[in-house]
Amino acid sequence: MPTTDAPVVAAVHGAAAGVGLGLVCAADLVVxxxxxxxxxAYGGIGLTSDAGVSWFLPRLVGLRRAQEMFLTGRRLTAAEALDWGLVTTVVPDDEVDAAAREHAASVAAGPTRAFGAVRRLLRRSGDTDLHTHLADEQDSVVEAGRGSDLLEGARALAERRRPRFTGA
Incomplete structure (x- = not known):
C-alpha cells in the first residue's frame, strides 16, 4: 500500500492492533x-513493531503520542483516534462499510492520476527539503496537465457543473 499510487480507504470495525494498526496508518482515508x-499491541507480547507502524505512527500522531502508545500499551478509542489524526471520520458501527464505500466512490470519480501524484508527493514530503519538494510538485503539475482530466475540470468549472473525470 505505501508505494501504490491508488488511494486506499480503510474501514475499521473492532480492534486495529499490531499489523492492523499498520494497515490503518498506511491508508489515506480511514472510517x-x-x-x-x-x-x-507489540509490547504486550514481547515484540517490537512491524508493518511500518513505527514509521507511520509518529508521522500521523506525533512522536510523544506514538511513544505513549508503544511504551504503555495505550488503547485509543475511535474518538481519540479521530482527535489524534489517526482516522478520518468516526461513524455509528452499522454505517462503517457504507461510509467507506462512499469515500472510495468519491475518490474513484475524481482525477485519479492527479490523486496518485498527490499520494506520491505526500509520501515523500517528510524526506525531502522544501526546494526539492517544490520541484517535484512542479513536475507533477506538468504531468497532470498532459492528461484529459485538467481540460475536463476546467470545462466543468466554466460550465458550473461537476467534472466527469476519466483518469486519462
Whole structure:
C-alpha cells in the first residue's frame, strides 16, 4: 500500500492492533466505527513493531503520542483516534462499510492520476527539503496537465457543473 499510487480507504470495525494498526496508518482515508479501538499491541507480547507502524505512527500522531502508545500499551478509542489524526471520520458501527464505500466512490470519480501524484508527493514530503519538494510538485503539475482530466475540470468549472473525470 505505501508505494501504490491508488488511494486506499480503510474501514475499521473492532480492534486495529499490531499489523492492523499498520494497515490503518498506511491508508489515506480511514472510517472507524464508534466502538473501534487502536493499539500497537507489540509490547504486550514481547515484540517490537512491524508493518511500518513505527514509521507511520509518529508521522500521523506525533512522536510523544506514538511513544505513549508503544511504551504503555495505550488503547485509543475511535474518538481519540479521530482527535489524534489517526482516522478520518468516526461513524455509528452499522454505517462503517457504507461510509467507506462512499469515500472510495468519491475518490474513484475524481482525477485519479492527479490523486496518485498527490499520494506520491505526500509520501515523500517528510524526506525531502522544501526546494526539492517544490520541484517535484512542479513536475507533477506538468504531468497532470498532459492528461484529459485538467481540460475536463476546467470545462466543468466554466460550465458550473461537476467534472466527469476519466483518469486519462
Amino acid at each position: 472507524a466505527a464508534q466502538e473501534a479501538v487502536f493499539t500497537t
